[in-house]
Amino acid sequence: MAQATFEEISASDFFYRNRDIAGFTNPSRAIFAAIRELVENSLDAAESQKIPPDIYVRLSFEGEASKDTQIYKLRVEDNGCGIHPRYIPSAFGQVLYGSKYKLKQMRGTFGLGGKMAVLYGQITTHQPAYITSSTGLPKIYSFKLMIDIQRNRPIILDRKVLINKEQWHGTIVEFTLEGDYLRARSKILEYFKQTAMVNPYANLTFVDPKGRLYKFTRATTDMPNPPQETEPHPYGVDVELLQRLIQVTPHKNMLDFLKHHFHRVGDVTAQKFLEFSGLNPSKNPKKLSHEEIVRLMHNLKKFKDFLPPDASCLSPLGEELLKAGISKELKPEYLVVHQRKPATYAGHPFIVELGIAYGGEVPSKGSFTIYRFANRIPLLYDEASDVSFRVISNMNWRRYKVSLDMPIAIVVHICSTKVPYKTVGKEFIADRPEVRREIANALREAARQLQHFLSKREHVDKERKRLGIFAKYLPKIAQFSAALAGKEKLPDIERLLKSVQKYGDEA
Amino acid sequence: METKRKYSVTEKKSEVISSLKDFGSKIYEQMEKGDFPSITMPSRSTQNIYYDMNLRQFILGDKSVRRSARNIRHVKPFTQLVWVARFSHELTTQRKTSTLRDVYYSAQAYEMTFKDQQESDNIITDLETVLGLSREDFNIFPEERSAVFGDLTIEYTVPGYEGKTLNLTTHPDGVLIGPALTSAEFVNTTADKIIAIEKGGLFTRFIEENVHKKFNALLVLTAGQAPRATRHFIRRLHTELNLPVYIFTDGDPWGMHIAMVIISGSANAAHLRELNTPDAKWSGVWATDIVNYKLPTDPLDEVDIKRLYELQKDPRYKEDPLWQREIKTFLKIRRKAEQEAFSRYGLTYIVDEYLPAKLEETK
Numbered sequence: 001m002a003q004a005t006f007e008e009i010s011a012s013d014f015f016y017r018n019r020d021i022a023g024f025t026n027p028s029r030a031i032f033a034a035i036r037e038l039v040e041n042s043l044d045a046a047e048s049q050k051i052p053p054d055i056y057v058r059l060s061f062e063g064e065a066s067k068d069t070q071i072y073k074l075r076v077e078d079n080g081c082g083i084h085p086r087y088i089p090s091a092f093g094q095v096l097y098g099s100k101y102k103l104k105q106m107r108g109t110f111g112l113g114g115k116m117a118v119l120y121g122q123i124t125t126h127q128p129a130y131i132t133s134s135t136g137l138p139k140i141y142s143f144k145l146m147i148d149i150q151r152n153r154p155i156i157l158d159r160k161v162l163i164n165k166e167q168w169h170g171t172i173v174e175f176t177l178e179g180d181y182l183r184a185r186s187k188i189l190e191y192f193k194q195t196a197m198v199n200p201y202a203n204l205t206f207v208d209p210k211g212r213l214y215k216f217t218r219a220t221t222d223m224p225n226p227p228q229e230t231e232p233h234p235y236g237v238d239v240e241l242l243q244r245l246i247q248v249t250p251h252k253n254m255l256d257f258l259k260h261h262f263h264r265v266g267d268v269t270a271q272k273f274l275e276f277s278g279l280n281p282s283k284n285p286k287k288l289s290h291e292e293i294v295r296l297m298h299n300l301k302k303f304k305d306f307l308p309p310d311a312s313c314l315s316p317l318g319e320e321l322l323k324a325g326i327s328k329e330l331k332p333e334y335l336v337v338h339q340r341k342p343a344t345y346a347g348h349p350f351i352v353e354l355g356i357a358y359g360g361e362v363p364s365k366g367s368f369t370i371y372r373f374a375n376r377i378p379l380l381y382d383e384a385s386d387v388s389f390r391v392i393s394n395m396n397w398r399r400y401k402v403s404l405d406m407p408i409a410i411v412v413h414i415c416s417t418k419v420p421y422k423t424v425g426k427e428f429i430a431d432r433p434e435v436r437r438e439i440a441n442a443l444r445e446a447a448r449q450l451q452h453f454l455s456k457r458e459h460v461d462k463e464r465k466r467l468g469i470f471a472k473y474l475p476k477i478a479q480f481s482a483a484l485a486g487k488e489k490l491p492d493i494e495r496l497l498k499s500v501q502k503y504g505d506e507a
Numbered sequence: 508m509e510t511k512r513k514y515s516v517t518e519k520k521s522e523v524i525s526s527l528k529d530f531g532s533k534i535y536e537q538m539e540k541g542d543f544p545s546i547t548m549p550s551r552s553t554q555n556i557y558y559d560m561n562l563r564q565f566i567l568g569d570k571s572v573r574r575s576a577r578n579i580r581h582v583k584p585f586t587q588l589v590w591v592a593r594f595s596h597e598l599t600t601q602r603k604t605s606t607l608r609d610v611y612y613s614a615q616a617y618e619m620t621f622k623d624q625q626e627s628d629n630i631i632t633d634l635e636t637v638l639g640l641s642r643e644d645f646n647i648f649p650e651e652r653s654a655v656f657g658d659l660t661i662e663y664t665v666p667g668y669e670g671k672t673l674n675l676t677t678h679p680d681g682v683l684i685g686p687a688l689t690s691a692e693f694v695n696t697t698a699d700k701i702i703a704i705e706k707g708g709l710f711t712r713f714i715e716e717n718v719h720k721k722f723n724a725l726l727v728l729t730a731g732q733a734p735r736a737t738r739h740f741i742r743r744l745h746t747e748l749n750l751p752v753y754i755f756t757d758g759d760p761w762g763m764h765i766a767m768v769i770i771s772g773s774a775n776a777a778h779l780r781e782l783n784t785p786d787a788k789w790s791g792v793w794a795t796d797i798v799n800y801k802l803p804t805d806p807l808d809e810v811d812i813k814r815l816y817e818l819q820k821d822p823r824y825k826e827d828p829l830w831q832r833e834i835k836t837f838l839k840i841r842r843k844a845e846q847e848a849f850s851r852y853g854l855t856y857i858v859d860e861y862l863p864a865k866l867e868e869t870k
């Protein structure tokens with residue numbers, strides 16, 4: 001039997017070998033994923049400072065790569081917070097390097113997305129990436145980078161400093177990559193449309209390789225409040241996290257440790273918990289054995305009296321903004337939105353926001369159009385596996401006098417510090433009972449209002465039809481009877497038509 | 508022989524035109540006053556159809572229905588009714604005719620669609636009920652046609668033929684009982700009776716066998732259930748020329764009922780008068796004839812028997828012991844016979860033997 005050889009691989013090497021899980025599966029998926037990752041970074045960067053985002057994306061044709069793939073140059077510009085020059089190389093040249101590891105709701109989480117795009121570009125075209133950024137200070141920094149895949153380190157090929165006369169802040173990322181735009185096109189456009197829907201305060205511009213311009217204009221400059229950073233909730237911790245906290249804590253006893261590192265744990269709760277788990281309040285957390293840490297983790301999950309997490313770390317869109325976004329992208333005849341109160345699953349707070357749009361540009365295609373979002377990111381793949389899809393399919397729509405052939409779109413937005421994705425691909429949300437219940441309740445509430453609208457509309461329709469019948473036939477009776485009676489002048493039917501109007505001008 | 512009373516076709520026509528105009532004026536005036544037009548007419552529901560012993564036909568009772576253009580469910584049929592009146596007015600003033608089917612199609616030119624011909628036929632019946640006139644009076648005819656043959660001279664009143672005369676023996680297939688004939692005046696005849704025949708085959712045989720001469724008769728082919736125009740025509744022959752009417756049908760419940768409708772009319776036409784000929788006689792083929800003449804027969808089937816039980820309870824059949832006896836006989840022998848069954852005794856038997864015997868028997 002051959003001797004197995006072990007070799008250490010770097011994080012970038014690992015992700016290069018496993019690029020499937022990050023969404024860079026094939027040339028069409030890759031081009032979509034690259035755009036998506038960079039746009040999401042830009043949105044995060046603008047939102048963190050409450051700047052209404054202005055994002056410009058250009059994909060231009062550079063040459064043929066193979067029979068089915070081409071080389072494109074991708075350029076993404078934003079007006080976000082910018083990156084301090086010291087961090088630029090690592091932010092784009094070192095996998096798992098990110099600023100978003102704290103507990104608050106953001107799009108990016110892994111410190112991976114932007115780099116995967118750059119890495120993919122480098123691997124397929126062997127060209128460097130260009131990053132230009134300024135935080136609004138008097139200088140603009142421009143880097144020419146490549147990634148040392150083996151060592152997971154950025155290689156700086158060039159660095160320029162420019163004068164920032166206009167106090168510009170933002171980031172420009174440009175690199176080449178191989179891809180299949182023709183195949184990716186519809187998904188990319190769908191991505192922009194849906195992104196515009198849940199980011200109604202953003203201007204999105206996309207210029208495709210054919211020079212076609214797609215513009216999604218903001219409907220408002222109101223933005224949701226940015227999320228607050230929070231400590232982890234005791235129900236949501238794992239051994240890994242506990243060990244990390246113990247390592248960094250300056251506190252010397254369990255009581256202080258619990259009070260300072262956990263969300264919504266005060267003096268009283270901490271004491272009660274220590275009593276419950278039989279731990280000495282004055283014990284130094286750094287002295288806990290591995291077994292004790294494991295037991296602590298289990299007890300944290302078992303203890304019933306922790307206060308539920310509050311939602312200050314979440315940044316839902318809010319009913320007004322959701323309404324604005326759906327209205328501008330779907331122009332529905334009727335729209336109802338509903339936001340649920342914050343709930344939790346396994347110690348993670350989450351909020352479900354839901355909208356039902358009827359008519360307008362919503363197509364009727366024999367089934368509802370479902371738009372799924374998590375932390376303001378559109379989920380475009382694996383719809384049938386998603387919890388929202390299941391809840392919507394299992395709903396007894398007949399009860400609400402709603403049928404599948406109606407032009408109905410359902411928008412479900414879940415925001416959470418930890419979105420319960422089923423896979424690393426971040427494409428669909430797992431069927432957790434707490435999440436399912438919240439979606440179902442939101443859906444029922446919205447459906448009730450839709451039903452109300454439909455029945456009112458049916459009433460108005462009926463009335464319009466009724467009047468239409470009189471308006472059609474009375475003139476004919478007038479005409480025929482005048483002919484029979486041998487009269488030139490038609491009898492006046494206006495009074496008769498007026499009198500059949502039940503609801504005056506409304507109908 | 509000169510006819511006693513000239514049936515004044517022209518007079519009747521102007522009467523029809525003015526009642527159509529009156530109908531339109533009434534609606535026009537209601538609208539002028541700012542009211543929704545409405546009309547009241549006798550109800551034709553089965554609960555309002557009675558059999559009148561004196562008239563010996565079905566009539567409508569006192570119940571009436573009101574149709575108002577104010578009512579969302581009435582406004583369309585109301586408009587259709589006014590349209591049919593207007594269309595009929597055009598027909599009668601321009602002296603044109605139209606079939607029921609034509610009416611159905613003509614409506615489309617006025618954006619007055621009928622769901623199907625059934626619906627337009629129904630509206631025409633409404634107009635008959637409102638005006639108390641039959642559709643033939645306002646120049647609307649059904650498609651089905653029957654025929655007449657014999658020594659009767661008529662004078663046309665239809666445009667282009669006014670004053671022209673025709674003797675109804677001119678054509679050996681008989682003459683169609685169509686709008687031109689039913690609107691013609693009777694000039695003279697040598698006939699002293701009318702023989703109505705259910706089937707075309709026998710009608711032709713009678714002409715070939717000179718029945719019209721041998722029996723001095725006018726022959727009328729009903730072609731199955733006699734159309735209204737034909738029933739009205741038979742009545743005119745009977746009343747204006749004073750001729751007795753003898754009816755020959757198949758020996759089964761359906762044939763029997765063809766005779767009955769000529770005599771006592773149908774419930775469908777309860778709103779109309781002068782379509783029936785109460786003095787007409789059903790001369791055969793009776794159930795008792797089947798027995799007496801030993802005719803070749805077929806067994807009665809289920810629907811025949813069901814029909815016999817229905818007829819047994821029908822007021823038109825209750826009056827006369829003859830009908831009751833025949834129904835009972837049919838039910839007893841459970842057989843039926845067609846008119847052609849007489850051929851068993853040779854082609855001329857029916858003319859030489861059966862016909863004179865039955866004419867005598869039902870005199």
Ligand SMILES: Nc1ncnc2c1ncn2[C@@H]1O[C@H](COP(=O)(O)OP(=O)(O)OP(=O)(O)O)[C@@H](O)[C@H]1O
Pocket residue numbers: 037041042045078080081082083091092097098099100107108109110111112113114115116170171
């Ligand atoms: N356009 C930008 N403006 C400002 N900062 C940026 C921008 N793009 C990337 N960054 C910084 O670079 C870091 C790395 O980005 P990257 O996309 O690789 O990871 P992430 O967004 O943290 O997580 P994820 O893997 O989920 O995308 C970010 O955390 C952010 O601090």
Ligand SMILES: [Mg+2]
Pocket residue numbers: 037040041107108109112113114
């Ligand atoms: Mg990212």
